[in-house]
Amino acid sequence: MTDLPQSLPQAWRPPMGWNSWDSYGTTLTEDELLANARFMAEHLKNAGWDTLVIDIDWYDPTARAHGYNDNAPLILDEYGRQLPDPVRFPSAAGGKGFGPLAAAVHELGLKLGMHMMRGIPRIAVDKNLPVYGTNYTAKDVADLDHVCKWNPDNYGLNQSHPGAQAWYDAQLDLFASWGLDFLKVDDMQTPFHSDEIAAYHRAIAKAEAKYGRSIDLSLSPGGWVATSYVDFLRENAQMWRISDDLWDRWEDIYQQFARLARWAPFQTTGHWADADMVPFGHIGLRAERGDDRQSRLTLDEQKTLLALWCMGRSPLMVGGDLPTSNSDAIALLQNPALREVLAGSTNNRETVRERIFGKWWDESTYRGEFIVWSADAADWADGTRSAHHGGHYAALFWTGSDTYEIGRNIQLQSIVGLDARNDDWTLSDLYADAPGESADVRLEGVGADRVITGTIPPHGVLWVALDRR
Amino acid sequence: MTDLPQSLPQAWRPPMGWNSWDSYGTTLTEDELLANARFMAEHLKNAGWDTLVIDIDWYDPTARAHGYNDNAPLILDEYGRQLPDPVRFPSAAGGKGFGPLAAAVHELGLKLGMHMMRGIPRIAVDKNLPVYGTNYTAKDVADLDHVCKWNPDNYGLNQSHPGAQAWYDAQLDLFASWGLDFLKVDDMQTPFHSDEIAAYHRAIAKAEAKYGRSIDLSLSPGGWVATSYVDFLRENAQMWRISDDLWDRWEDIYQQFARLARWAPFQTTGHWADADMVPFGHIGLRAERGDDRQSRLTLDEQKTLLALWCMGRSPLMVGGDLPTSNSDAIALLQNPALREVLAGSTNNRETVRERIFGKWWDESTYRGEFIVWSADAADWADGTRSAHHGGHYAALFWTGSDTYEIGRNIQLQSIVGLDARNDDWTLSDLYADAPGESADVRLEGVGADRVITGTIPPHGVLWVALDRR
């Protein structure tokens, strides 16, 4: 049987999708996007993946790997609004924008998103194009003092000028008319541009009301974004990055432990802190960082990333070109535990983070950190898929490059509460069906003395559900 | 397009269903249940209604309207577990219990629930039947000192005896084997039986794990249940009553204002305070209170009940016999705003409650109370149905028996926040398509001075959405 609602609140769980950045950088084509969409519909949609995002510079006909172009001849309409490069996106020819592409993606039961820079195109300012629906021009509203430091496409907007809001309104009106479901807006948070964010959100709200559809707003990038902004971010966006760009190296994953621990208490339905890309599978085809490769992350590091993102309730945006990614990566993404924990865990938090030494009192023998996350499990309306009823989730991570024996320090009651002793509990491995070696993890002991124990591989995780027998 | 998940957390929104108590009391038959199920599937399922609950004494072959029977010859199995009366529920013949009926309801895409009393049948104790799976007998586990004060079927359970848990485990094992989705368990909260509730929850958790399905636990009744119990209730149940039985009279609805205001801050996904039945349409066919009738609540009182329950995020359980209920009642239940607000509102709370007098300083001229609730609106993934994006909901109630002119006291910013002045806002009537007269409600003024104003009918409500233009 089924309990499917006809509709759900927007971003009711952290979004799960694909983004072109890690594989195609600024150069994605329509064919490549559609190939990924078809692969998702066939192989990943059942596991919860449902969105595809076209990253930066889809309006630059000179886009290339490894960098941005000064003075690029951006494709704009008569009001300075960006249009897709018709060479890369043939369906956009004739001013149709991403409308035909969105329709094709919707046809597959999926959602389409795209990237946008804060501000107004420099070309629109140089040509002093009119701001749609107003008597202002691009020069009136541009702010030449607050421009992006790393991308040369745009100037800033002078938010004290009434035409600045009108510019964003006009942009969003066009984008929403194409039927987009998701917008990733860049250069918003470092430094933190609160006026820009609020103005963008207002423009989206108006476009949503006009076109009767919802559009997720994703803010980027997130270097050093303080948790102090959380109320403001919740009011204005569906998700916001909490770090700079993440790539396929352990250091980048390691850094997310502290950030997700800081943000986890603030994750609420509809509004999510975002730990960035999942750089799995075939990446670097024509990307910003590195060359064509399968992800350099080990299988254990990939399991760690997914378990940490899910326990921290971060959105998941895969970067690898799906049709040409290795089968292990695809198998990891098909794990139903991802959606289950993203959607149905509460009270998620880091409960232990300890530095481990080979020899006590000798700092030179530092081995790594042992980190525990726990969460409560929601029950599920569809009993056929999951046996995790009224239980809990735990992830036990090890950041060292050797293996780690847990010992007897993690009492079951520290995960499931003080009534651990009153019930029989079972432990099940959430990576039981995943590629790679079986996990060594188990429950031992009785009553209040019961512990979770086992061995964690290098940069690895034991990810388990704990249920009443 | 669609964003339908294959599964969702249990009770991710307050349940919406039908319960036999108001129409059939203790006497419901299989045919009557199925008639209501078919009606729900055809006319109400699209609006979010999906559960049917068989109320008390389905195991009593002598059940009748207006009261309970001492020494009734309850139908029990050899372990004392209740079985449906095969006369009223022919499909249960041959020891099949509610299995066939559950299958028939599931076939309609709906869920089946039933009622149970705390404790163990007196007959099982008198006969000293064995407790399934143990060497104990019913006499070992019964508690003759803590029996229900209003229903004579059962004794209590001695929770310090190990067989007490075994009894509940055995019961739930049987019920879950039938495929039930929902259990309403009675005499749990007045007085508050914490050991019983925890034991029942443990039994359900075990049955859920064994049968791979989830079962919502609804606790009843709720007279004087203190909010102090909220953590315990969340740990153990999906919903819990917060009042004694509610019937079709204004006084009963009026009393729920204070209770829902007290509980609203504690409503969280998966765990809901329950303001009891929605006594609309054709009730009293063979019920506990009153005779065969269409609900005595006026249309405005019915609108008030639904708006209050939704703004307070209470489960909705309709009591009227659906196929024979009046069309106005059915039309009210079909309003898509019910599910929209139940599922997608946050930060729900009473913000104003004021006693109004005809003449200032003269208590003898008391007219009624003016009460305001507000909530934030989630955005929606399915833009085809709702235009309420990033907005807010407000309900303005009037408990007096004359009409009430709101005046200029309800500033828009008290609902939507201090940026009320920065945006254009629209107001839309959530009862615009409902039966009855159009609501007189509107926005007036500009900026921080903007107010919501209008006229509220006797015992009525103005229920609106406020959205950015």
Place this chain on the structure above:
Amino acid sequence: MTDLPQSLPQAWRPPMGWNSWDSYGTTLTEDELLANARFMAEHLKNAGWDTLVIDIDWYDPTARAHGYNDNAPLILDEYGRQLPDPVRFPSAAGGKGFGPLAAAVHELGLKLGMHMMRGIPRIAVDKNLPVYGTNYTAKDVADLDHVCKWNPDNYGLNQSHPGAQAWYDAQLDLFASWGLDFLKVDDMQTPFHSDEIAAYHRAIAKAEAKYGRSIDLSLSPGGWVATSYVDFLRENAQMWRISDDLWDRWEDIYQQFARLARWAPFQTTGHWADADMVPFGHIGLRAERGDDRQSRLTLDEQKTLLALWCMGRSPLMVGGDLPTSNSDAIALLQNPALREVLAGSTNNRETVRERIFGKWWDESTYRGEFIVWSADAADWADGTRSAHHGGHYAALFWTGSDTYEIGRNIQLQSIVGLDARNDDWTLSDLYADAPGESADVRLEGVGADRVITGTIPPHGVLWVALDRR
């Protein structure tokens, strides 16, 4: 021994003081204030009372009972800032303002506050006086469209003009130079003037920094103030009214039950919702409402008011002329439980509110409401005064005009938690030493069945502490 800190966070507990409004209206004199201050120092300071507030129109030489004067010849300095009427406040002569009076009050170990209206004196505008420290004039900054509806002294301020902030800065600079500790600012919340409140708060912050002292800001009045404003109010004020003026009649106290229940979850250190005056003792000497009298509230109503205000953590501002108030009123104010509960209770909330009928199902027999509040008790550093360690407080109110037998519905565990059964508990009457009859309240039963029971007098309360034996 002692644990006295040299300083504490501002408004670390709800303020306790005296305000001239109920006894002297607009007409208070210096001698009257000092008589109240001396009485407080001698008889009430030990119980926590420490502030005296001069209410409205201390700058109007024509002030009188029962009303305000149009075109009153307000005493202003050359910049339009109000100065005390030197006839009523001789120490203010020579432009010394309330400096000498503040010094005299400080000498007694007490604090001095005064009242102020939002906006700028009409006289200052008519004369177009300069705004101190600027090149603007009163006409530049006045807003003639947003004037107080009930007091004719002032115009509003145009908050979009830069001189508006300068006006408040200048006012506060003068007031702070006098050494004031407390400001009650009126006409701020009905309608809600967020810009005015923020501007006033900024002016206070600057004055505090300049003069190195703190000034409590109290906002008034509070008719229909929505809880939605709570974050803004916390950011800007120490206390804010949540109702219109309260006088010595039961109806006014009765109305505060719903308001305090709504606000109680939001009470946090430093920022308090304020249920208004405590109209006890000798009031109406030359006041706004009614004639010279001892408070018309019965002794039980007075006990109800104090218990409700304390359980709701409202500031206490006594209105009666202290030296000439009846001894019962003074004895009630001397109860050490007031400060104990105001300062050291947490998790304060209404847990039960039930309408009681003489005959079930018969609305014509409505008797009143039975209302329960509970809170956790902090332990105390000074063991000599209080025996309430790690316990709880409960107040059981009855709004009917007959007496109410509680019966057995209030389980101890609903106040102290589920371990009620594991401990021996004692109940002590917080009004044990108060005037009036001894309370009839006790613990009965054992374990989870233990209940609080007793009889509540008309409009009365049973107020108790519950401690582990």
Place this chain on the structure above:
Amino acid sequence: MTDLPQSLPQAWRPPMGWNSWDSYGTTLTEDELLANARFMAEHLKNAGWDTLVIDIDWYDPTARAHGYNDNAPLILDEYGRQLPDPVRFPSAAGGKGFGPLAAAVHELGLKLGMHMMRGIPRIAVDKNLPVYGTNYTAKDVADLDHVCKWNPDNYGLNQSHPGAQAWYDAQLDLFASWGLDFLKVDDMQTPFHSDEIAAYHRAIAKAEAKYGRSIDLSLSPGGWVATSYVDFLRENAQMWRISDDLWDRWEDIYQQFARLARWAPFQTTGHWADADMVPFGHIGLRAERGDDRQSRLTLDEQKTLLALWCMGRSPLMVGGDLPTSNSDAIALLQNPALREVLAGSTNNRETVRERIFGKWWDESTYRGEFIVWSADAADWADGTRSAHHGGHYAALFWTGSDTYEIGRNIQLQSIVGLDARNDDWTLSDLYADAPGESADVRLEGVGADRVITGTIPPHGVLWVALDRR
């Protein structure tokens, strides 16, 4: 003037005291304690320090530095309860316990605490002494399976035996009769002994009620204590350790950053997560770890410890022998900012934690972590001491061993909120009067672009208050 209350809630702010462990280990004498008490009264009491704690084994006449003694001839009374070694504590002679010493400390206006081990002395069990007030004996209540792993004094207690509670009751009755104010109880949390903690708390509550005084309960040690236990810990203790023992090395301080960040959101009045000792000044005289020395922490590391503990609202327990400690250590402890922030900050949290590299994308150039904490400042009733009104606190830490230039990444608005632009703000150094070099920290820029910038020394901190001008 003054606003001093006669009493305050217990542990209304994190305790500030001295503990003998770092300097005297198990061997403290009465003379040494009194010397420290006199020094505190004279030099530190004004800054908020008010408690002295005698650490472990005060009942062992054979106590020595560097370890514990098996089979030590503990001094016990006839019921097995520990008594002070009368050689080291002459005033305890004649069975007077710590009564005379407590009186002497109280005479100085200070509080006395002591250490206790979980369980019951092995000697009491070997001799099978009676449990005071019961017919049980020590053998009845002992649990030989759950004994401390590192100290041989005691056996565990069998908490399912009724005499176990009686044993703790008897112990606490004796200790409370001496007039103690503080108890540090050891071996409670690793592994987590919830039954022991609850039993100990019950015993304290009974003793508090009997003797009319309050006793702070401090739980220890805290290795790997999960935040999941927070509700339980709040219910039962005033403070609880969150790490193993901390000594005077950078590694130990460094580890506390992650732990305090995890616990900071849970710090509430009366109940504090404890980051352990402040090992400043003259330590190791006869201690567990290391030899006689002045603290090996650098001055900057000491400033970092104090700023982190205060921003995280951890109790402060100094370990150095005060009379013989170096003047820099004493000067740091006299800083009024310690008490100010401990007592009057709210919303304390880590907002940024970033790993810094010398060369981007090159992990081998890792330099250290840049960590920011912020908090809101309470206003203060005693304006003579502090100019921090309605402001904020920020601490900017650097864990690297070189110096760190902050750059322009820390926007003022990330500390003080989005109205940073509307006010003039001042920055003041909370270590302005401390020993060592002046801090290089300042505000730069205007409006939303304003940043905090400066240079942080190795392992150092910039600790500032931000106030409206």
